[in-house]
Amino acid sequence: MKTLTHLDRLEAESIHILREVAASMQNPVMMYSIGKDSSVLLHLARKAFYPGPIPFPLLHVDTTWKFREMIAFRDALKDDPQTDLLVHINQEGVEQGIGPFTHGSSLHTDVMKTQGLKQALDKYKFDAAIGGARRDEEKSRAKERIFSFRSAQHRWDPKNQRPELWSLYNTRIKPGESVRVFPISNWTELDIWQYIYQENIDIVPLYFAAERPVVERDGILVLVDDDRLPLEPGEEPMMKQVRFRTLGCYPLTGAVESSASTITEIIEEMLRTTTSEREGRAIDKDAPASMEMKKQEGYF
Amino acid sequence: MDGYAAPQFADIETYLDSQLKKSLLRFITCGSVDDGKSTLIGRLLYESKMIFDDQLASLKNESKKFGTQGEEIDFALLVDGLAAEREQGITIDVAYRFFSTDRRKFIVADTPGHEQYTRNMATGASTADLAIVMIDARKGVLTQTRRHSFIVSLLGIRHVVLCINKMDLVDYDQATYDRILAEYRDFAADFGFESIQAIPVSALAGDNVVSNSDRTPWYDGPPLMEYLDTVEIASDDAGKAFRMPVQWVNRPNLDFRGFAGQIVSGSVKAGDAVRALPSGKSSKVSRVVAMGGDLDEGVEGQSVTLTLEDEIDVSRGDVLCADKQPAEVSDQFQATMLWMSDSAMLPGRSYVIKMGARECQMQVTEEKYRIDVNTRAHEAGKTLKLNEIGVVNIALDREVAFDPYEDNRRMGGFIVIDRMTNETVGLGLINFALRRASNIHRQAMDVSKELRASMKGQKPVILWFTGLSGAGKSTVANIVEKRLAAMGKHTYTLDGDNVRHGLNNDLGFTDADRVENIRRVGEVSKLMVDAGLIVLVSFISPFRAERRIVRQMVEEGEFWEVFVDASLEAAESRDVKGLYKKARAGEIKNFTGIDSPYEPPQAPEIHLETDRLDPEAAADLVIERLDAAGLLGG
Incomplete structure (x- = not known):
């Protein structure tokens, strides 16, 4: 008889979770951030409901500062009959001209991402938002349930989480309340890459090394993705062989110098690396508990 | 013994193949407050090279601010992820951590020691195959050690590692170790553990964590990491009768009607006779559907979609079983419950339970007895308060398919949900049906005005x-x-x-x-x-x-x-x-x-x-x- 590998078991657990959301929530949505974890989540959703279509829409909260290649990758999904893609932009933020350079990364993320997300959830009245967060990413995520309850104000109360036993998820909520659901909670970064390799999953080309124009700031290599990046006096974009370990808003996401241009090379590089994948993200470093605070306020 | 997670490979394809063959072991760490659980996990992560440089830098930074180890790194800060936990230096909620060796991948649930957070400890235990029970060598077996061991046993964990920690603080004294081990073995004699492996460690100093320590020459067993890497956890779920709770009926068009769910035991192939419960209707499996091509066989643990030869009525919450070895069906059970809410369990009150993919209404018709977790004495009781364990009779508003918990964890475990607050207030394990499937006479039950009303x-x-x-x-x-x-x-x-x-x-x-x-x-x-x-x-x-x-x-x-x-x-x-x-x-x-x-x-x-x-x-x-x-x- 077939014995299951750890990836088989992780996949089966994630599919089980996705089906529970679809079966027991009134109006679920899958957060689609265009990154590799989203690609894996989307692949798992296709598998969960095959041969039927994915029974919930995908939602991308666009901060308007994503890499252009991410947007192109996302827009290719619009032609896919199995998926229904929604894009939400916080128009108030756009009208106020909120951006990472003018207002700082913290305010930009709060307005365009966290507030934008809450707006979208309220607008469409979603009662369950599926996300691709993993417990190995960050300390407060390691503490979060798979079905994570949110108050009507989208707040997370980390000290009062529902016990979560076996694979029995309590999906009951009152009107206005919602849950965030994390089907790949138990995957590690390595699991994600191995699964992408095993299943041949399509990901944004930015993950692969290529010659790209970058500038170095505070030790972080920032891609000159468009002409909105204000160059400091004397700053010249330089061409470097770089790739990205995570994707977000381009001014807030650091590139790493790399020659890894295939999945296997990426995995090989990862095995030899000595820094965590979130290191390139400005958002985590503000204060020790910054992710926990953001999550309490409604960030994913 | 440095090479646990450091990649040793000639080429990446070979490496990936070997990675894909790794098995998965889920375990928990439990024990009393300050026994050093979080420190041990931090140590395991550190020693298995799962901590990146940037994480180590921020850890050193935080150790100075919150740490309890002076200028040393406080590994507990790695796992205590909530701000309140780091400030108070305690673990409030279960944290999940991941590391791997050349043989295995591990998912660790680090569970809180404080009694008020027992429910979070049970959360971690429900999915674990093995428990590390931590004991402070200076303090010996404490109430929390007993409580946690009892819950571990109750939830069906059969393998225990007894980490007698802080050996450095008792001068690595063998007599202390022997005394604690003897006391624990005596106390846990009837817990049904298949193995108890005791290891003298110092999570802080690293003794017997990844390699045998010179300071405990009298200890001839394996260090912790080696033991975790090699312990045989026989799960016989794969060899049991086929069971699949139906989660989702997949009907994309008129020509396809599939039943999606995760196989909780046994296996299934096209042509196998299956029975849907509680209806009892039988059919044969026509396909085991999967994206990328049908499967020859679906096995325990897999999430699959089955199609049947006949148009029998099957919906979410029903269970597909091997036709010749079906699960039992009943609406009244004796169950063991652990209460997890500040509002006490009240017999006669209507609750929601979730079992498999089924939600239905339940009430406790009678509390048989409460169990004192220290002495395990049976006490008379009418209610269950927070963290209390009792044996009760329950009645559901409909029949459900089940197996006793000790035969099949995922067919016999349920959660209890408060109808008003929607909180998860209890967990239960089915011991047996009050009305046996073989017995056509219904167990007499006093259906009273209170019962009808509370339903x-x-x-x-x-x-x-x-x-x-x-x-x-x-x-x-x-x-x-x-x-x-x-x-x-x-x-x-x-x-x-x-x-x-x-x-x-x-x-x-x-x-x-x-x-x-x-x-x-x-x-x-x-x-x-x-x-x-x-x-x-x-x-x-x-x-x-x-x-x-x-x-x-x-x-x-x-x-x-x-x-x-x-x-x-x-x-x-x-x-x-x-x-x-x-x-x-x-x-x-x-x-x-x-x-x-x-x-x-x-x-x-x-x-x-x-x-x-x-x-x-x-x-x-x-x-x-x-x-x-x-x-x-x-």
Whole structure:
């Protein structure tokens, strides 16, 4: 008889979770951030409901500062009959001209991402938002349930989480309340890459090394993705062989110098690396508990 | 022993192949507060090179700020992820951590020691195959050690590693170690553990964590990491009979009807005979559907989609089983429960349970006994408070398929949810059905008024709307009933006029007939109260004595007089049915308010002044009062 590998078991657990959301929530949505974890989540959703279509829409909260290649990758999904893609932009933020350079990364993320997300959830009245967060990413995520309850104000109360036993998820909520659901909670970064390799999953080309124009700031290599990046006096974009370990808003996401241009090379590089994948993200470093605070306020 | 996670490979493909063959071991760490659980996990992560440089830098930074180890790195800060945990230096909630060796991948649930967070500890234990029980060598076996070991045993974990920690603080004394081990073995003798591996460690100093320590020459067992890497955890779920709770019926078009779920035991192939429970209908599997091509076989742990040869009725919550070895079906069980809420478990109260993919209503019909977690003595009890464990009989509102928990964890475990708050308030493990599948006689059960009512999530009551004709009794009663129905409550309205068309069509309007009219309506209301319903009676019922007769038929608190109080002028001016006009004209005799008296209630439970309140507001007031009196559940 077939014995299951750890990836088989992780996949089966994630599919089980996705089906529970679809079966027991009134109006679920899958957060689609265009990154590799989203690609894996989307692949798992296709598998969960095959041969039927994915029974919930995908939602991308666009901060308007994503890499252009991410947007192109996302827009290719619009032609896919199995998926229904929604894009939400916080128009108030756009009208106020909120951006990472003018207002700082913290305010930009709060307005365009966290507030934008809450707006979208309220607008469409979603009662369950599926996300691709993993417990190995960050300390407060390691503490979060798979079905994570949110108050009507989208707040997370980390000290009062529902016990979560076996694979029995309590999906009951009152009107206005919602849950965030994390089907790949138990995957590690390595699991994600191995699964992408095993299943041949399509990901944004930015993950692969290529010659790209970058500038170095505070030790972080920032891609000159468009002409909105204000160059400091004397700053010249330089061409470097770089790739990205995570994707977000381009001014807030650091590139790493790399020659890894295939999945296997990426995995090989990862095995030899000595820094965590979130290191390139400005958002985590503000204060020790910054992710926990953001999550309490409604960030994913 | 440095090479645990450092990649050793000639080429990446070979490496990936070897990675893909790794097995998965889930374990928990538990024990009392300050026994060093988080420190041990931090140490395991550090030693297995799972901590990146940037994480180490921020750890050093935080160690200075919050740490308890002076200038040393405080590994506990790696796992205590919540701000409140780092500030207080305790673990509040379970944290999941990941590391791997060349053989295995590990998912560790680090669980809290404080008694108030026992439910979070149970959360971690429910998915674990092995438990590391930490003991502070200076303190020995404590209450929390006993509690956690008992819960570990209860939830079916069969392998325990007893980490006798802080050996550095007892000078690596063998006698201390031996004494604690003997005490633990004695205490856990009947826990059904297949193995207890004791290891003397210092999580802080690293003794016997990844390599054997020179400071414990008397210890000849393996270090912790080696033991975790090699311990055989035989899960025989794969060899058991096929079970798959149906989560989702996949019907993308008229030609395809698939049943999606995760196989919790056994395996299934096309052609296998299966039985759907609780219906008992059989069919054969026609395909094991998967994206990328059908599977030859679906095995334990896999999430699959099955199609059947026959169009039998199967829906979410049903269980597909091997036809020759089906699960049992029942609606009454003996179960062991652990209560996890500040509000005590109350027998007779209606709860929701979730079991497999099925949600249904449940109530505890009887508490057999409570278990003292220290002595495991049985104590008499009527309720279960936070963190208490008891053996109870439960009744569900429908039949469900199950296996006893000790035979199949995922077919016999359930969670209990409060209907009002939606919190997860308890967990339960089915011991056996009170009505055996082989026994066609139903176990006698006293289905009482309380049981019927609590299954409806309410308390039965008669709402007796009395008042002049045209006062608005039926209008208000009608709105109240609609509100109650919208809240999921079970109601019935007895309207004076309607009853006279049927049950009482032999009665006229003489005094004797009036009394008989009321008596019959009272008896019918009483039967409905017995059935657990909220009964709305809309009757002029002008005489106090008549109303008192009905009040005396039922128990105290079950009769509520609702005085719909309108002045005669107001009622007469409405005159919806034109009756006042006729009465004034002498066409109707004995008309209440005109030529027959109305005796207003002296102490009605609810007084509605309809000259002042519109019908909606009056109905609001009734609902508010019912709710405040606790009649609507909660």
